Amino acid sequence: MPNPAILTVDDDPAVSRAVARDIRRRYGDRYRVVRADSAEAALEALRELKLRGEQVAVLIADYRMPQMNGIEFLEAAMDLFPSARRVLLTAYADTDAAINAINVVDLDHYLLKPWHPPEEKLYPVLDSLLEAWLATGATPTSDLRVVGHRWSAPSFAARDFLARNLVPFRWVLADEPEGAELLAAAGTSANDVPLIVTADGKSLVQPTEADLAAHVGLATTPAADFYDLVVVGAGPAGLGAAVYGASEGLRTVLIERRATGGQAGQSSRIENYLGFPDGVSGAQLTDRARRQALRFGAELLSAREVVALEDGGVARVLRFADGSTVAAHTVVLATGVSYRMLTAPGLAELTGRGCFYGSVASEAPNCSGEDVYIVGGANSAGQAAVHFSRYARRVHLLIRGADLTRSMSSYLIEQIARIDTIEVHPTTEVVGGAGGKHLEQLTLRDTRTGDVRNVDTSWLFVFIGAEPCTDWLDGAVARDRRGFVLTGPDLTRGGRRPPGWTLPRDPYHLESSMPGVFAAGDVRAESVKRVASAVGEGAMAVSLVHRYLEAQ
Numbered sequence: 001m002p003n004p005a006i007l008t009v010d011d012d013p014a015v016s017r018a019v020a021r022d023i024r025r026r027y028g029d030r031y032r033v034v035r036a037d038s039a040e041a042a043l044e045a046l047r048e049l050k051l052r053g054e055q056v057a058v059l060i061a062d063y064r065m066p067q068m069n070g071i072e073f074l075e076a077a078m079d080l081f082p083s084a085r086r087v088l089l090t091a092y093a094d095t096d097a098a099i100n101a102i103n104v105v106d107l108d109h110y111l112l113k114p115w116h117p118p119e120e121k122l123y124p125v126l127d128s129l130l131e132a133w134l135a136t137g138a139t140p141t142s143d144l145r146v147v148g149h150r151w152s153a154p155s156f157a158a159r160d161f162l163a164r165n166l167v168p169f170r171w172v173l174a175d176e177p178e179g180a181e182l183l184a185a186a187g188t189s190a191n192d193v194p195l196i197v198t199a200d201g202k203s204l205v206q207p208t209e210a211d212l213a214a215h216v217g218l219a220t221t222p223a224a225d226f227y228d229l230v231v232v233g234a235g236p237a238g239l240g241a242a243v244y245g246a247s248e249g250l251r252t253v254l255i256e257r258r259a260t261g262g263q264a265g266q267s268s269r270i271e272n273y274l275g276f277p278d279g280v281s282g283a284q285l286t287d288r289a290r291r292q293a294l295r296f297g298a299e300l301l302s303a304r305e306v307v308a309l310e311d312g313g314v315a316r317v318l319r320f321a322d323g324s325t326v327a328a329h330t331v332v333l334a335t336g337v338s339y340r341m342l343t344a345p346g347l348a349e350l351t352g353r354g355c356f357y358g359s360v361a362s363e364a365p366n367c368s369g370e371d372v373y374i375v376g377g378a379n380s381a382g383q384a385a386v387h388f389s390r391y392a393r394r395v396h397l398l399i400r401g402a403d404l405t406r407s408m409s410s411y412l413i414e415q416i417a418r419i420d421t422i423e424v425h426p427t428t429e430v431v432g433g434a435g436g437k438h439l440e441q442l443t444l445r446d447t448r449t450g451d452v453r454n455v456d457t458s459w460l461f462v463f464i465g466a467e468p469c470t471d472w473l474d475g476a477v478a479r480d481r482r483g484f485v486l487t488g489p490d491l492t493r494g495g496r497r498p499p500g501w502t503l504p505r506d507p508y509h510l511e512s513s514m515p516g517v518f519a520a521g522d523v524r525a526e527s528v529k530r531v532a533s534a535v536g537e538g539a540m541a542v543s544l545v546h547r548y549l550e551a552q
């Protein structure tokens with residue numbers, strides 16, 4: 001695998017050459033220096049690196065560049081390589097802009113020009129940034145390869161799983177020479193993709209997510225049998241609960257069935273989360289929250305689905321699909337919601353082969369120059385439209401209503417209106433999909449006129465409301481008619497405590513009908529469906545956990 005890249009971009013060719021030369025001199029044996037003379041050229045180079053599955057360790061951008069300045073470039077680059085460290089090259093006069101950029105693009109460092117002597121001013125900075133980058137796990141030795149077909153749903157699922165769990169890998173097409181060689185070496189054929197080849201040379205053919213997780217170093221089994229707190233679901237609410245629980249000394253394990261970050265991890269840009277005035281991508285927020293939880297000592301189990309909750313007297317017992325269990329004094333349910341599926345004929349078979357649920361940021365570069373269709377009128381669909389417009393030829397946003405005003409925040413409506421390549425199609429629904437190996441055509445209907453038309457496309461991203469997947473809690477905790485978990489005051493409406501409740505007190509605010517089991521975030525009935533409120537509820541649930549434990 002090629003060495004990871006350090007990318008520098010400066011529109012002044014002399015400066016561009018000088019910075020690349022100094023970096024190459026010290027790091028050339030371990031890192032590849034990629035040099036660009038404009039932000040556009042640098043983004044193009046990054047897209048190529050992304051498509052080739054290569055890694056970028058550090059991005060160094062000049063602040064003053066025509067068309068797109070260094071901050072704007074770093075912002076766009078973050079979507080492609082969120083864990084790359086970011087440096088802005090500035091003149092003394094621009095230090096204010098650089099300081100502002102610390103918030104805008106989560107800048108790691110600003111470097112004043114000239115940087116000579118590099119031994120004093122450049123190398124110490126790069127040494128510490130490279131160290132920080134290596135500590136994210138995106139190490140150059142992690143030569144994990146996924147061999148598959150572009151339009152194979154299981155290949156997509158494996159890539160999506162790794163990408164959403166922030167595990168670096170290289171995507172190799174089965175019909176490329178390297179893919180064919182790896183398939184032959186593993187004694188398998190192109191019909192059995194994906195083939196996963198791990199850094200130590202082990203190969204896995206069509207692995208389950210649990211096998212894949214275990215082989216790429218994600219923990220899948222609890223280290224202990226008993227904890228103070230088990231958190232189910234590693235979205236913002238679960239991560240919030242794990243950070244506060246572990247930092248306050250509770251033995252805490254966080255269990256996630258798919259990928260840390262939950263829905264928020266899918267968001268290309270969260271603009272309304274406190275402390276990030278210029279937005280933060282879901283991948284970045286997740287990466288930081290996960291590292292924070294681990295640093296405080298929380299255990300994180302991946303690719304493990306909890307399928308039952310039992311009242312074991314003093315303990316609360318959670319059962320996994322394979323029958324094994326983990327027990328704790330207390331539980332926080334933070335399982336959020338999942339997207340509803342479109343029921344139009346033909347689409348179910350094309351899921352993962354052109355038809356995707358939620359935003360699949362890793363697919364965006366593959367849509368370059370093509371027409372993308374997005375279904376949904378809420379913020380999640382709007383964010384996806386903005387994100388995909390950076391790659392696609394045209395983004396078509398299909399909404400049921402007459403306009404976006406009832407369902408989308410005005411900042412996003414304004415953003416969309418400013419992007420020429422996004423077209424909003426009001427009163428439009430998808431009534432069919434067709435394709436062979438992958439999605440090729442959609443049938444759309446205008447709900448006002450009844451007119452039906454076919455459009456050619458390979459890309460459909462669906463964001464149409466969500467529901468809690470809480471059937472596994474049936475009989476364990478009280479839920480409302482739609483499956484959301486009832487807590488606190490919602491359980492004592494009419495002055496009566498919930499059936500089976502034995503304690504001489506009412507349930508605490510986020511407590512469910514099983515004492516010691518709390519619910520936080522989107523899965524909780526009447527919750528506000530927002531990142532900030534999910535994180536806040538996760539933290540609040542931990543303070544109630546302490547209150548519960550003290551009373552035991």
Ligand SMILES: Cc1cc2nc3c(=O)[nH]c(=O)nc-3n(C[C@H](O)[C@H](O)[C@H](O)COP(=O)(O)OP(=O)(O)OC[C@H]3O[C@@H](n4cnc5c(N)ncnc54)[C@H](O)[C@@H]3O)c2cc1C
Pocket residue numbers: 232233234235236237238255256257258259260261262263264265266267268269270271272273304305306307334335336337338358359379380381383469520521522523528529530531532534
């Ligand atoms: C694309 C998109 C963009 C968004 N943009 C914004 C925004 O800009 N601002 C904003 O405030 N909000 C935004 N939201 C909403 C926000 O992301 C959610 O409100 C928030 O993520 C809810 O957090 P949560 O932890 O409650 O649940 P989730 O984020 O849904 O996480 C729940 C987690 O639990 C896991 N899980 C579920 N069941 C089990 C089980 N049985 N066992 C183990 N694990 C399980 C799931 O896999 C998931 O990872 C957006 C949502 C989406 C989808």
